[in-house]
Amino acid sequence: MRVAETSKHDGGTPATAATAPSVPAAVIPARKRRGANREGLEAGRRSTRTLLWTLLAAAMVLYGFPFLYLLFTSFKTPIDTIAVPPTILPREWTLENYANALGRNGVLASFINSIQTAIISTVLSLLLAVPAAYGITRYKTLSGRIFIMAALVTRMVPPVAIGIPLASMMAAVGLADTPIALSIAHTTISLPLSIWLMSSFFEAVPNDLEEAATVDGCSRLGALWRVVIPVVSGGIAVTAIFAFLASWNEFLFALLMTAIRSQTTPVVIANFQTQFGLDWGSMTALAAVYSIPVILLTLLLQRKIVAGMTLGAVKG
Amino acid sequence: MRISDRRFALFLMTPAALFLAVFVAFPLFRLVADSFFKISPIAGGSRDFVGLDNYFRAFASEAFTGAGWRTLAYTLVVVTLEFALGLGMALLFTMLGRSSQIWRTVFMYPLMIAPIVAGLLWKFLMIDNFGLIGTLLHQAGILSNPNQIGWLSDPGIVLYSVAIPDIWLTTSFMCLILFAGLQNIPGDLIEAARLDGARAPALLFRIILPLLRPVIAVALVVRGIDAARAFDTILIQTNGGPQSASETMSLLIYRTMIRFGDPGLASAMGTIYLLGMLAVAFVAVATIWRPGKDN
Numbered sequence: 001m002r003v004a005e006t007s008k009h010d011g012g013t014p015a016t017a018a019t020a021p022s023v024p025a026a027v028i029p030a031r032k033r034r035g036a037n038r039e040g041l042e043a044g045r046r047s048t049r050t051l052l053w054t055l056l057a058a059a060m061v062l063y064g065f066p067f068l069y070l071l072f073t074s075f076k077t078p079i080d081t082i083a084v085p086p087t088i089l090p091r092e093w094t095l096e097n098y099a100n101a102l103g104r105n106g107v108l109a110s111f112i113n114s115i116q117t118a119i120i121s122t123v124l125s126l127l128l129a130v131p132a133a134y135g136i137t138r139y140k141t142l143s144g145r146i147f148i149m150a151a152l153v154t155r156m157v158p159p160v161a162i163g164i165p166l167a168s169m170m171a172a173v174g175l176a177d178t179p180i181a182l183s184i185a186h187t188t189i190s191l192p193l194s195i196w197l198m199s200s201f202f203e204a205v206p207n208d209l210e211e212a213a214t215v216d217g218c219s220r221l222g223a224l225w226r227v228v229i230p231v232v233s234g235g236i237a238v239t240a241i242f243a244f245l246a247s248w249n250e251f252l253f254a255l256l257m258t259a260i261r262s263q264t265t266p267v268v269i270a271n272f273q274t275q276f277g278l279d280w281g282s283m284t285a286l287a288a289v290y291s292i293p294v295i296l297l298t299l300l301l302q303r304k305i306v307a308g309m310t311l312g313a314v315k316g
Numbered sequence: 317m318r319i320s321d322r323r324f325a326l327f328l329m330t331p332a333a334l335f336l337a338v339f340v341a342f343p344l345f346r347l348v349a350d351s352f353f354k355i356s357p358i359a360g361g362s363r364d365f366v367g368l369d370n371y372f373r374a375f376a377s378e379a380f381t382g383a384g385w386r387t388l389a390y391t392l393v394v395v396t397l398e399f400a401l402g403l404g405m406a407l408l409f410t411m412l413g414r415s416s417q418i419w420r421t422v423f424m425y426p427l428m429i430a431p432i433v434a435g436l437l438w439k440f441l442m443i444d445n446f447g448l449i450g451t452l453l454h455q456a457g458i459l460s461n462p463n464q465i466g467w468l469s470d471p472g473i474v475l476y477s478v479a480i481p482d483i484w485l486t487t488s489f490m491c492l493i494l495f496a497g498l499q500n501i502p503g504d505l506i507e508a509a510r511l512d513g514a515r516a517p518a519l520l521f522r523i524i525l526p527l528l529r530p531v532i533a534v535a536l537v538v539r540g541i542d543a544a545r546a547f548d549t550i551l552i553q554t555n556g557g558p559q560s561a562s563e564t565m566s567l568l569i570y571r572t573m574i575r576f577g578d579p580g581l582a583s584a585m586g587t588i589y590l591l592g593m594l595a596v597a598f599v600a601v602a603t604i605w606r607p608g609k610d611n
Contacts, residue, residue, distance in 0.1 A: 040503025041524075042413040052412055056419060059405065063423065066484065069448065070437045085451045085462065128332040135328030139321050147329055154340050156593050158545045160566045161586040164573055165343035165350070188339050191332060220324055249430035251548040252566070266432040270552055280440060287433040294428045302421050309427070309489065310496045 074098065074285040081281040097285035106260070107268055107286065113179055114264040114290075117254075118247040120183035125190045125243040126236060133198030134224060138207070148199060151192040162188065163256040170257065177259045185253040190243035197242065197308060201235030202228070238308035241301060248294060265290050344590070350583035357577030370584035379560065380585060383568040384592075386475055387544055390564055394479050394486075394543040395536060401483070402490025402535075407520075409491070410498045424492065426485050434481040435549035442467035442477055442553075468554055471561035478562045481549045486542070490535055497531030498524070537600050544593060565589050 043049050069088065073081055074097050076090040081097075101107060136144035163185070170181035209231065210223035218226065229236070251266045258267060269290065272283045298305060319327070351370050356362045374380045405423065409416045426434070441449050450462040459465065467477040501524060509523050525532070547566040550556065556563035556571065563571075569589065573582035 040501065040506040041407070041410045041498065043411040049412070052408060056408055056412065056416065059408070060419060060422065063426070063484075066437055066441060067426070067429070069441065070433075073440065082446045084446050085454075086446045086448045088448070128335050131328040132332035135325040139325035141322050141325045143322075144325055144329065147333060151332075151336065153594070154336060156541055156590075156597050157340060157344065158566060158586070158589055158593060160545075160547065160569045161347055161590050162340060162343040164579065164582070165346035166339065169339075169343065169346075184339055187335070191335065195332065245428065249432075251430070251432045251551075252570075256570075266430055266548070269432055269436065273552070283436060284440070287430075287436055291429055291433060294430075295425065298425065298428045302424070306421075306424065306492065309424075309492055 070284050071288055074281065074288045076281060078279075078281045081284075082278075097281035098289070100279070101282040101286040102289070104282070106263065107265075110263050110265045110268045111290075113258075113262050114248060114266075116179040117182045117186065117262070117264060118244050120179060121186040121190060121247040122240050122243040124183060124187045125194045126240060128187070129191055129194035129198050129239065130229070130236065131224075133195050134202050134228065136195070137199050137202040148195065151195045154188070154192045159189070159252045163253055166253075167257045177257070177261045179262050182254060182257050182262060182264070183247070185257055186247040186250055187243075189250065189253075190246045193246070194239045194243055197239045198232070198235060201232045201239075205231050234304070237301070238304045241297065241305060242308055244297075245294065347583050347586050347590075350579055351587045353580050355579040357579060366580070370580045371588070373581055374584045374588060379563070379568055382560065383563050383565045386561075386563065387565040390475055390479055390546060391540055391543040393476055394482050394546075395540050397479075397483050398487050398490045398539060399532075399536065401487045403494050405487070405491040406494035406498055409495055420492075420495070424488050427488050429485065431481070431485060431548040432552055434485045435478075435552035438481040438484065438549075439468065439553045442480070444469055469558055471559050474554060474558065474562045478550045478553045481553070482543060482546055485549075486539060490539060493531060493535045494528065497528045501527050533600075537597060540600065541593065541597060544596075 043052055072089055075093045075095070077092055077094050077096060080087070080091055132147070136148050166185055166188075167176070167181075170176055170178075170184070175181040205228055210218075210220075210227050213223035213227045214220065249266070250264075251270070254264045254267045255270070258264065265286070269283060269286055272279060272286070352365060352367060354362075354364045354366045354369070409420055441447055444450075444463050444466060447462075447467065449467070450459065450465060453459045453465075454462040465473070468474055505523065505527075506519065509519055514522065545566055546564055547570070550562055550564060550567060551570075554562045556567045565585070569582050569585045572578050572585060
């Protein structure tokens with residue numbers, strides 16, 4: 001896909017069949033064929049559809065069960081949590097685990113660190129990616145093409161390979177154990193993807209827009225800021241969600257680069273095992289709480305997330 | 317005075333390029349440089365040039381070669397299962413059409429869960445004694461004893477057990493990409509094949525999969541790279557154990573650095589790992605993708 005895309009940069013030829021999985025079609029595909037006019041792969045016979053629905057229901061139950069079990073466990077009493085044999089539902093529902101987990105030293109601070117780190121990293125990633133992607137797509141220079149390929153290669157770098165030199169660099173400039181240092185590390189992950197995502201959003205903006213603005217006396221930067229950016233604001237939102245999620249869920253850099261002051265919640269969750277013995281109840285409660293903001297975000301912005309996911313994968 | 321378009325484009329790209337140069341390229345350079353030294357783990361400690369010694373030590377160590385094979389096996393298992401399950405779900409969703417929309421969204425949720433949480437969750441499901449999976453299999457009459465399978469304690473199978481959370485988390489990703497690809501297969505093509513009497517397997521292998529090839533290639537490469545870097549889920553489940561049976565490359569490098577305090581050796585391992593990933597990715601891109609031939 002990427003290769004097909006770059007060839008588009010050259011001549012601006014229309015997308016061929018190979019570049020086909022464009023997002024809008026992928027996200028709202030079945031719209032076009034409302035009602036009974038089924039075509040292609042869609043199953044028509046009633047018996048077939050019943051069978052398919054049964055299969056889907058079974059898959060969903062299996063797939064959703066692990067997370068539900070985590071939720072149920074978080075409401076069990078500590079003894080019930082490790083009962084032999086285990087039960088699925090709590091015998092007795094309690095909020096004890098939540099009180100234990102959240103009351104523990106450093107847990108609330110770690111939430112604040114996670115939020116801080118994710119926000120700084122998201123802002124940094126957007127500030128760098130939006131102009132870069134615009135420069136790449138709007139002007140189609142050789143350096144732009146080289147740069148977007150280089151950004152793609154960055155995606156193959158294993159975090160463990162740069163984590164340690166990065167940590168010692170941060171220590172050398174006095175940023176050891178700060179949310180800023182971790183945000184920078186997280187931006188090394190989200191920036192390449194952000195550039196790819198934003199490039200495809202800019203690709204969809206017609207050039208006439210800012211040409212009209214420059215004729216009206218806007219500078220190039222002014223046209224970008226006042227005309228183009230508002231048009232791609234939806235794309236910026238998608239990119240921001242991905243940058244935020246990448247930082248929120250990241251663990252390896254957080255483990256390598258944080259000590260007590262800037263520890264994020266994933267590291268605290270992992271530490272539960274060693275520091276406090278196996279307190280499964282509190283661990284599951286904390287894990288559940290940590291997943292809530294993200295699940296809410298997903299509920300609110302599901303369509304955008306699917307769009308970005310498909311685009312991100314197809315492009316980079 | 318107006319600057320040229322080319323200058324302006326450069327001006328827009330410079331901050332991001334500088335960022336990647338300072339925070340990715342420079343650490344990588346340090347990694348490669350460190351791999352030629354024997355370094356004391358203590359800050360300000362000794363640093364002696366040893367040439368390729370660290371590389372010889374890496375290749376001579378069983379831990380390293382073992383981790384290499386395990387990473388490969390882990391990646392193959394994760395990507396294969398994910399692809400099979402993801403394709404199955406994508407076909408299911410496609411065949412159900414519009415009415416499956418809500419379920420597609422629900423199916424996406426694991427993607428939002430932190431890998432560390434997923435690892436923890438599955439450890440809890442598979443752990444000896446009070447793990448639910450063993451108990452359920454026992455109650456279903458499949459196992460004679462709930463602890464018959466030591467998911468996370470049997471060195472023979474642990475590498476596959478620790479892969480489960482990864483598969484659980486990212487099958488949705490595979491499904492989503494393949495679903496998007498399936499939407500772009502023209503309906504009349506399928507109709508025509510059906511009229512010609514093509515049955516389901518022929519339809520799948522002769523028409524659908526070949527048409528999906530570019531999408532499949534992207535999905536496999538992207539997920540392959542990610543799976544080969546797996547760290548969080550394995551660390552929290554087994555920490556590489558028992559007896560290093562689930563120690564993949566990322567874990568080994570991490571432990572060489574942190575636990576055994578050998579930055580030089582860890583850097584050499586990291587360099588080899590990085591080169592390996594780049595090589596495999598480029599070969600994959602060149603062969604599966606066949607740039608140019610798609611156009």
